[in-house]
Amino acid sequence: MFKKQLLFYLERGECPACRFAEESTEVFYRWFLLEYYYSGPMLSSLVEGGFCHRHAWELEKRQAIQVSSTFEWLARDLSQKLNRLLSETKGRPAQRPPELCLNPISRIWPFSWLCRIFHRKRSSLRALAFLQRKEPCPVCETIRASSAEAVTLLIKWLHDPEVKAAYDQSGYLCHEHFLLALKKAPPDLSAYLTERQLRNLAGLIAGLTEYSRKRDYRFAHEPRGVEQLAWQQAIRFFAGEKVRSDGTSAKNPGQDGYDGQDG
Ligand SMILES: [Zn+2]
Ligand SMILES: [Zn+2]
Secondary structure (H helix, E strand, C coil): CCHHHHHHHHHCCCCHHHHHHHHHHHHHHHHHHHCHHHCHHHHHHHHCCCCCHHHHHHHHHCCCHHHHHHHHHHHHHHHHHHHHHHHHHHHCCCCCCHHHCCCHHHHCCCHHHHHHHHHHHHHHHHHHHCCCCCCCCHHHHHHHHHHHHHHHHHHHHCCCHHHHHHHHHHCCCCHHHHHHHHHHCCHHHHHHHHHHHHHHHHHHHHHHHHHHHHHCCCCCCCCCCHHHHHHHHHHHHHHCCCCCCCCCCCCCCCCCCCCCCCC
16 A cells, blocks of 8 residues: 555545455456456365355456356366265265274273264264365455555554644544554554544544434434434444445545555
């Protein structure tokens, strides 16, 4: 994340880590639909994990019909795995006779019974092991890596007077990214970030209090203002920015128009 990107989001009072992750997600989908949807490394990764529920349905929202070949590959791979599971299940005895257990005590009831249960459970777990997810969802991973990078760069850029002034004025991190920043920041910066976050939190509490007050019938006649959005701001604060990954996000100077130099 570059200084222009950072300032853009700080001046809008938005969490730069959430927004940078959103931009990175857009870049991922763009490349996935251009090229990655049928690339070897991507398919190898997807057969070991695949998209999570949320990000798989993003493909449907984007009318990404070219991924039919991706899903054909995944379906064929899964079919092979299930056939392997079936042949292993049919070829394996459901129970191991207690007399075959190595421990002689297992031949005595109730240990023989426990031996059978344990053997059956272990066999089914082994058979299912190759079906378990081993790779993360590639979009979730993009979000995790890019937001972590954004937080690292924010900490670095807070030594810049212009960025520091913008953060003083309207700096904001959602709760998750604030916690991440605390883990990465040196102690003096942690105190500064916490003070700024307390100011954000005080504004949120004031908005929620005012919203509740105006829900009271005695004050319901008063004109409604920004406090009507306080409950949405609370969701945003605790869960992160609302994703606008449908091409409608505000144009960020750090995306296509960036001139390639830091600052
Ligand atoms: Zn965030
Ligand atoms: Zn995901």
